[in-house]
Amino acid sequence: MFSDELKAFRRLGFRHVLLQVLNFASVIASGLMLWKGMSLVTNSESPIVVVLSGSMEPAFYRGDLLFLTNPVSELYKTGDITVYKIPGADIPIVHRVLETRNFPIKDWDPSTSSSPHPVEQKMLTKGDNNHVDDLALYEGLDWLERKHIVGKVRGFMPYIGYHLTILLQNDFPQLKYALLGGLALLALLQRE
Amino acid sequence: MHSIFSRLNNGSSLLSSCLMGLLLAVTLSTFVFTAEPQGNLTIGSIRVLEGRNPRRYNQKQEVGVVRFNVTADLTPLFHWNTKQIFLYLQAEYNTTEGVQNDVVIWDRIVRRKEDASINVVAKDKYHLRDVSRTFRGVPHAQYALKYNIMPYVGVLTYGEVARTSEAVVFPKLGEL
Numbered sequence: 001m002f003s004d005e006l007k008a009f010r011r012l013g014f015r016h017v018l019l020q021v022l023n024f025a026s027v028i029a030s031g032l033m034l035w036k037g038m039s040l041v042t043n044s045e046s047p048i049v050v051v052l053s054g055s056m057e058p059a060f061y062r063g064d065l066l067f068l069t070n071p072v073s074e075l076y077k078t079g080d081i082t083v084y085k086i087p088g089a090d091i092p093i094v095h096r097v098l099e100t101r102n103f104p105i106k107d108w109d110p111s112t113s114s115s116p117h118p119v120e121q122k123m124l125t126k127g128d129n130n131h132v133d134d135l136a137l138y139e140g141l142d143w144l145e146r147k148h149i150v151g152k153v154r155g156f157m158p159y160i161g162y163h164l165t166i167l168l169q170n171d172f173p174q175l176k177y178a179l180l181g182g183l184a185l186l187a188l189l190q191r192e
Numbered sequence: 193m194h195s196i197f198s199r200l201n202n203g204s205s206l207l208s209s210c211l212m213g214l215l216l217a218v219t220l221s222t223f224v225f226t227a228e229p230q231g232n233l234t235i236g237s238i239r240v241l242e243g244r245n246p247r248r249y250n251q252k253q254e255v256g257v258v259r260f261n262v263t264a265d266l267t268p269l270f271h272w273n274t275k276q277i278f279l280y281l282q283a284e285y286n287t288t289e290g291v292q293n294d295v296v297i298w299d300r301i302v303r304r305k306e307d308a309s310i311n312v313v314a315k316d317k318y319h320l321r322d323v324s325r326t327f328r329g330v331p332h333a334q335y336a337l338k339y340n341i342m343p344y345v346g347v348l349t350y351g352e353v354a355r356t357s358e359a360v361v362f363p364k365l366g367e368l
Contacts, residue, residue: 102291
């Protein structure tokens with residue numbers, strides 16, 4: 001079945017294989033650069049996320065794409081939709097801020113502090129589609145703090161990430177492995 | 193060179209770039225709509241009762257129960273890229289210790305233009321609580337009705353519909 005492919009592979013020679021590898025590496029590297037560059041601009045470790053749960057329905061469904069920023073100069077406000085990751089929890093959560101409590105920092109010095117605001121924020125969040133707030137999701141923490149937050153949702157694009165939810169979650173395991181296997185085969189056998 | 197695969201590839205890439213262009217145009221078009229919704233907000237009564245601290249269940253904590261009256265017309269906010277509006281009422285207060293608090297006490301998701309004329313006389317959905325577990329350090333609070341427009345595609349926008357004209361005084365425990 002693959003004998004033709006193998007023959008073609010031999011005919012093209014070693015230099016061609018090297019070139020292919022180089023191309024592949026440059027694609028990966030530019031993707032990574034773009035991602036890290038966006039991270040720098042938005043000050044968020046993950047500036048684009050895919051919604052993985054239904055707790056913000058009917059606004060965000062699984063597979064929707066969210067664009068985040070996390071500007072140092074801005075405090076979080078009620079009504080902001082945040083993506084946060086509690087240490088110990090495996091997936092980041094997309095929920096809306098319900099309460100903000102800004103505690104003044106004593107002896108705040110703008111030259112040494114990492115934050116331009118003399119306050120420390122404690123927050124409580126809730127999913128629009130949930131009946132109760134997120135206290136139970138905080139893994140024993142009393143409040144959500146700035147350090148847990150990946151970013152604030154600024155932009156929205158529906159459906160685009162749906163194929164990613166198939167790959168990341170195990171709803172359709174056969175489809176998942178068929179997709180992964182197919183992609184791997186294509187990448188191996190493609191000649192251009 | 194003109195295999196079915198390359199044709200498919202070219203066709204789908206053209207289609208997806210057209211789709212992206214269209215989505216970008218829709219996103220940009222939303223910036224044209226700058227409606228200012230009108231509304232009114234009055235606080236009927238505030239009661240401070242004794243409740244439990246949801247973080248330490250054996251601890252007592254004062255709970256503020258707010259009755260309010262909201263009228264608002266959100267119809268101008270519905271345009272072709274409005275998926276839904278998240279309307280929320282929040283209390284804003286500073287304690288004598290200098291802690292600034294914003295606390296949402298009521299919210300509603302408005303999904304259709306037909307439901308966008310809001311007239312609500314109600315009690316809060318989420319009771320007021322303070323971190324110090326008492327409202328003795330809270331002289332008064334402002335209340336504001338705010339909204340968040342969530343689009344079909346594009347940028348989330350925020351705004352304010354109404355605000356109490358004067359700060360509302362907090363009663364003592366058990367008093368009205």
